[in-house]
Amino acid sequence: MKLTAKIASVLSILGLSVALSASVGATTADEKIIERIKPASNVCVEGDDSCGGAVVAAATGGARSGEEVYTTTCAACHAIGVAGAPKFGTSDWTERNAKGIDALLKTAISGINAMPPRGTCMACSDDELKGAIQHMMDSAQ
Ligand code: HEC
Structure with a gap:
């Protein structure tokens, strides 16, 4: 009984670690897919904060000439x-x-x-x- 419990706990630890590494793997894969399918550029309307200030500045180069x-x-x-x-x-x-x-x-x-x-x-x-x-x-x- 004691031994079985030990095995079970070892297995569950293994199972957990397998699940952890699987989810880490999935996250990385998801990130890679998102990276691959995201648009090459964003169109940011001036004053739209959702683009982030830095992105707006990078996209428009600040004031228009x-x-x-x-x-x-x-x-x-x-x-x-x-x-x-x-x-x-x-x-x-x-x-x-x-x-x-x-x-x-x-x-x-x-x-x-x-x-x-x-x-x-x-x-x-x-x-x-x-x-x-x-x-x-x-x-x-
Ligand atoms: C819808 C047509 C139209 C657009 C668009 C337009 N203008 Fe004009 N603009 C005129 C007209 C017509 C005049 C002449 C007004 C007058 O002196 O009777 C004029 C005159 C001017 C003058 C001379 C003002 C003065 O005191 O003599 C300036 C400066 C000027 N425009 C700048 C601009 C700038 C800058 C833009 C763009 C951001 C622009 N205009 C867009 C029609 C336009």
Whole structure:
């Protein structure tokens, strides 16, 4: 009786350790599968904390460049001069440049005539708008 009990306890210890190592093995396999099937990259919407701050910074590289903001938002009107928008790469910007970037930023934020507030880029920081304006000012011919 005593011996059987000993064997049983040895077995249960073995069984436990086998179960433990099996579950460790499974975890590793699961992790490998998750690693293999996860998307190559994540799309993080600015302000969405679920991505983690570090991921957002890595994905976007921080603030967008003036060129990026111009291309994705401002170009819709400023590339061809919709509704009298000063046209990119023309003397339109030579005239506007005379106002100075601070005055231009101010009207870009508030909007002016057919120019909507923030050029419709509500997610743009003031600095990003300023970069986009600078990009257009630099295009003056
Ligand atoms: C829906 C069309 C539209 C979009 C989009 C747009 N603009 Fe404009 N923008 C205009 C128009 C029209 C004017 C001319 C307004 C006027 O002087 O009557 C203008 C003028 C400006 C001016 C000159 C303001 C001044 O004081 O003379 C700046 C600076 C400017 N836009 C910046 C931007 C920036 C930066 C973006 C992108 C973030 C942008 N715009 C997007 C239509 C647009």
